[in-house]
Amino acid sequence: MTGARTGTLMMASLPDSICSSERAARRWPVGRLRCLALALMLVSGLGSAAAQSPAPTPETVASVLMYHRVGNADHPSTNVTEAQFRAHLDYLETEGFNVVPLARVVEALEANRPLPPRTVAITFDDGYRSVGETAHPMLEARGFPYTVFVNTEPVNAGQAGHMSWERMRGLAAQGVRFANHSRSHAALFHRRDGETRPRWRDRVRTDLLDARASLRDELGDAVHQSPPLLAYPYGEYSLELMDEVAELGFVAFGQQSGAIGIHSNSLALPRHSFNERYAAMDRFRVKVRSRALPVIEQAPLDPVRGSRPAPALSLTLAPTPDLRAGQLACYYRGERLTPEWLEADRRFEVQGKAPIPVGRTRYNCTAPDGEGRYFWFSQLWVHGDGGT
Secondary structure: OOOHHHOOEEOOOOHHHHHOOHHHHHHOOOOHHHHHHHHHHHHHOOOHHHHHOOOOOOOEEEEEEEEOEEOOOOOHHHEEOHHHHHHHHHHHHHOOOEEOOHHHHHHHHHOOOOOOOOEEEEEEEEOEHHHHHHHHHHHHHHOOOOEEEEOHHHHHOOOOOEOOHHHHHHHHHOOOEEEEOOOOOOOOOOOOOOOOHHHHHHHHHHHHHHHHHHHHHHHHHHEOEOOEEEEOHHHOOOHHHHHHHHHOOOEEEOOOOOOEEOOOOOOOEOOEEOOHHHOOHHHHHHHHOOEEOOEEEEEOOOOEEOOOOOOEEEEEEOOOOOOOHHHOEEEEOOEEEOOEEEEOOOEEEEEOOOOOOOEEEEEEEEEEOOOOOEEEEEEEEEEOOOOO
């Protein structure tokens, strides 16, 4: 396996290196027993035929939905209206979706085990008051579990607009679960002017561990702890930040779109995010029914770009019989990117034409499955200081 520093992610090519590290096992979720068995097969030569013709396996674990505020029109970029949120929940209920706690998604991912079709988990970032005041009654009425990722500094400061610890304890008593969104909500990947890597590392670890301590002290067993869960502030991360997060034992979520699959990187798990502009029901239906594009190798892995030319992205896919590779397309800032297939139906490259902007952008790649659903993968790019 090529290490993270090279910018290439290979999740299934050298199982002995996967087995050798708990950190790698978290990043590339392959069951340890399965991994060791495969290593023995490769050593003995018994696994060659199976490696060439793997049995089809359901690739999608679940879709995770992400919101910030509900019914707060003052912040449309991080808000969905009450009507939009109610319509989303009504659709999940009437269409028979399996709405599960986020912990169950993580358990399935770590066990390399898909969940039943139409499984979703619901999350909120930041811990805004509207979660407790507006969203919670709608979720409770339907019996839908959810997790709130809390950045603790504004809560400790009693900042208006955020739920208090007292309110969160009340929600915890009703089954709501909480997780780490950092203390400061800073763009943690970014090094400040003149900041050395050791000082940056110490600042990041202090930020995350302070938040972990506050959450445990205030909310106890209502906090995801085994493993601890993190949502990156702004959904932004780098390879260096992923390394630190791995050392602290987190499973981490971004804000790039897509379903979580058995091949997903558990230090950069996707979530479908919604706001007023992007919460229409036609868009919602496509997202919650999406499947994980089975990416087993990608280059580059690091989303942080030091210059503005649009990167070339190479993706290698696991064999998936119902994936219509010939109809795969990627999208970037209004461009439709036609993939260049480097290996038929297995490995392709795409590259945008327009320079990447300061801030965040993404390549979104989708392919139909022939049954009205789409395989989906989103690659984040960040240019500049982040946090915009």
